[in-house]
Amino acid sequence: MPVELLDEQELYDAIRPFRPDRAAFDLGVQDYLRGRAVLAEQDPARDLPPLARAAAAVLPLPLLTGGKVSSSAAVTSGGIGQKLLGVVLFPAVSLFVLLGATVLSVLGIRRTQHTSDPKLQTADDYDTAIRSWWLAHWLPALLLYIGMFALMLSGVTSWLFPLFIASFGALVFVVRSLARRGLGNRSMLAGTLMTPLILIGQLSMMANFGDGSIHLLDPKVVSYVFWLGLFCLGFLSFRIPYLAKGLINRNAGVLVLIAMYLPIAVLLATMLRIPPSPSAIKQHVAAFDRARFGSATWRGWEIPARWTIEAGLNPDLSKPRELFERSLAAEPDPFTLGIAFRVGLVTPADLPKFHDMGGKASRLLDRRRKDEAILSLGQQEWVIRALLMENKLDDAERDFLAGRLHATMSRGMAGIHGPLSDLLLTTQLLEAIDRPVDPERRRTLVHATLVKLHCTESGGFRRAGGFKASLNANVSDDDATAQAVELMQIYGVPDGLDLNWVRSYTKPKLVGYGKPDWTSAVTRERLAAIPGIEPPTLWQWLYYERNLLAAVILVGLCIYAVWISPVVQPAAQQPT
Amino acid sequence: MARNLLPMELPELIDAFRGPLVGLIASWGVPWRDAAEIAQDSFAEAWLGRERCRGDWQEPEVFGRWLRGITLNQYRSWARGRRRLSLFASDALDELPAATDDAPSDRLEALRAAIRRLPARQREVVLMHYLEETSVREVAALLTVSEKTVEGRLYQARKNQHRMLSVSRNVPLRKLLLCL
Numbered sequence: 136m137p138v139e140l141l142d143e144q145e146l147y148d149a150i151r152p153f154r155p156d157r158a159a160f161d162l163g164v165q166d167y168l169r170g171r172a173v174l175a176e177q178d179p180a181r182d183l184p185p186l187a188r189a190a191a192a193v194l195p196l197p198l199l200t201g202g203k204v205s206s207s208a209a210v211t212s213g214g215i216g217q218k219l220l221g222v223v224l225f226p227a228v229s230l231f232v233l234l235g236a237t238v239l240s241v242l243g244i245r246r247t248q249h250t251s252d253p254k255l256q257t258a259d260d261y262d263t264a265i266r267s268w269w270l271a272h273w274l275p276a277l278l279l280y281i282g283m284f285a286l287m288l289s290g291v292t293s294w295l296f297p298l299f300i301a302s303f304g305a306l307v308f309v310v311r312s313l314a315r316r317g318l319g320n321r322s323m324l325a326g327t328l329m330t331p332l333i334l335i336g337q338l339s340m341m342a343n344f345g346d347g348s349i350h351l352l353d354p355k356v357v358s359y360v361f362w363l364g365l366f367c368l369g370f371l372s373f374r375i376p377y378l379a380k381g382l383i384n385r386n387a388g389v390l391v392l393i394a395m396y397l398p399i400a401v402l403l404a405t406m407l408r409i410p411p412s413p414s415a416i417k418q419h420v421a422a423f424d425r426a427r428f429g430s431a432t433w434r435g436w437e438i439p440a441r442w443t444i445e446a447g448l449n450p451d452l453s454k455p456r457e458l459f460e461r462s463l464a465a466e467p468d469p470f471t472l473g474i475a476f477r478v479g480l481v482t483p484a485d486l487p488k489f490h491d492m493g494g495k496a497s498r499l500l501d502r503r504r505k506d507e508a509i510l511s512l513g514q515q516e517w518v519i520r521a522l523l524m525e526n527k528l529d530d531a532e533r534d535f536l537a538g539r540l541h542a543t544m545s546r547g548m549a550g551i552h553g554p555l556s557d558l559l560l561t562t563q564l565l566e567a568i569d570r571p572v573d574p575e576r577r578r579t580l581v582h583a584t585l586v587k588l589h590c591t592e593s594g595g596f597r598r599a600g601g602f603k604a605s606l607n608a609n610v611s612d613d614d615a616t617a618q619a620v621e622l623m624q625i626y627g628v629p630d631g632l633d634l635n636w637v638r639s640y641t642k643p644k645l646v647g648y649g650k651p652d653w654t655s656a657v658t659r660e661r662l663a664a665i666p667g668i669e670p671p672t673l674w675q676w677l678y679y680e681r682n683l684l685a686a687v688i689l690v691g692l693c694i695y696a697v698w699i700s701p702v703v704q705p706a707a708q709q710p711t
Numbered sequence: 712m713a714r715n716l717l718p719m720e721l722p723e724l725i726d727a728f729r730g731p732l733v734g735l736i737a738s739w740g741v742p743w744r745d746a747a748e749i750a751q752d753s754f755a756e757a758w759l760g761r762e763r764c765r766g767d768w769q770e771p772e773v774f775g776r777w778l779r780g781i782t783l784n785q786y787r788s789w790a791r792g793r794r795r796l797s798l799f800a801s802d803a804l805d806e807l808p809a810a811t812d813d814a815p816s817d818r819l820e821a822l823r824a825a826i827r828r829l830p831a832r833q834r835e836v837v838l839m840h841y842l843e844e845t846s847v848r849e850v851a852a853l854l855t856v857s858e859k860t861v862e863g864r865l866y867q868a869r870k871n872q873h874r875m876l877s878v879s880r881n882v883p884l885r886k887l888l889l890c891l
Contacts, residue, residue, distance in 0.1 A: 139870070157729070160751060161722065168755050168758070
């Protein structure tokens, strides 16, 4: 028997009336896309990474972004897992986690007072208990140290924070497990906690620590927090009541302790550096009387010198002027001449001493080179400034030079001397020849160059956050960063460039040796003077310095744990 | 005119999947007008998020799977909204909406009633395939099944519908026989 089927045509006819109109359907899709585009434009979180957007579904955006974004945002439709991950990783959340971990740790430590087992009587009992404790816990302790060491060595401290938080838990665990074995007395606990504090304190002094993340304070300050905690624990463990009765007779160990700590304390104190103040910068500028490395030394001096002049600090330039006169006698290089002109060390009386100025000027003003870029502008600049000083440039020549300077500026990334240097020099020279550049006209070019040369990569002793002199350079440098910030003073800050990176790059080095970093100090001052730029918010400070905050709390918890633990009488203690 | 304003690949994708997608949504019990709107939103969302799609979204099979996932989310959102407004009947998913043509013949009415009575899987392929006479390839892509499976379901659906219509046509005769 053949199978009978319904005729397809009948089915078509039955359903056809429900067909959507094609044109109306397309228009509906278009309207939706257009609406989404408008929403995306108005979305304050549009530049946030997907995880942050997911987390925005749970937390207020200003908290989430450390104050970077201040209004409500559209959120992604991510799954619960994605949202949780976003929540765990982002700024304010980490601060809440820190607060929560602190409270839980304090409660955990308080509870250990009730779990202490005081069965141990003899020194052998103590010895055995200590050995068994270390045998049971050496592996996790080692892994924690290795993790911290690797993260600090890599320079990326973002992931160090969870490790610090994990240390809170480890601390509570150590306190409890020692208490359970009858070792929860003050001396024992302090001795156990001092070892990791010494280690973390030393690790956080590592050369790369903090170089790969944004920090507004020198991350090495974390080390001081741990050392301070170490000193406190050391003194706490030597039974305060006995100290009051006489140091020498009662406890010779205190003297040993002081003898050990004093050199470390002196060493740490000598490594602390105070950021240079404007008056210190002015004194530094005035004291310049020796250019050890020729134009490179002059360049290092010019940055603070020009700033002090622009800031109206009126530095005494007699010593630098004497140095320049000495270098004039020995025929200075063109870069030094350019610097001397920019800072105002050259007087009209010096002009006859410059060699071949006429020939250089005629090559610079050669009509055949109309609108042609000036090669190696850094070497030619002094000629233009000398011509200006002699008042030898008429209007036509100024227009001609302006054309060449604009052509030089337009080379952008192709500049030989360095794109940032070229952009800054051309801007300054155009101003000097009374043909000032229109910032609006050149803003796109300057911003594109700044974004291309901004470097947020670290590793291999590179500090992230500064600017590279050229695309070929592997590392950002202080001079290029100073030039970039000067350009931002004139042309504004490019969209998407987080100034906190630059703040992080130029932050004062509070720990270390050597002379103050004058260039960074001046760059910080210039950065703060950029019109319309707000200083970092409290949330940003807390977020970027969350490792320091966590370190302070961790040390505080250690001290608290030792402080509330019972003091064992000497007869019962003597573990070894 | 309107089509030129759309991104280049989107019109082709809409042409390929519009019919089966609207049919699929309608098979879940959504009124036709709402089904078309959900489909429009789904196309736009799928297009905007195409870079998140696993695999090459320009492959019909991949895009079909992606589009179906988006559509399910859109449908759930629509259903939640309906529930909030208390307009959403609990058995609406099993009901195929009534026709809107002005003067449907008895035969067409019977046919539509037969479609409503079909098992869910057969009903969805019928609506997806016959709404715009789309090829089984797009239907299969949206349902993430093979083309043979779609053809099999269509075959079963037509067979069932023929049986249902034959039975309903014979009802008066059977009633008469019972009376006798």
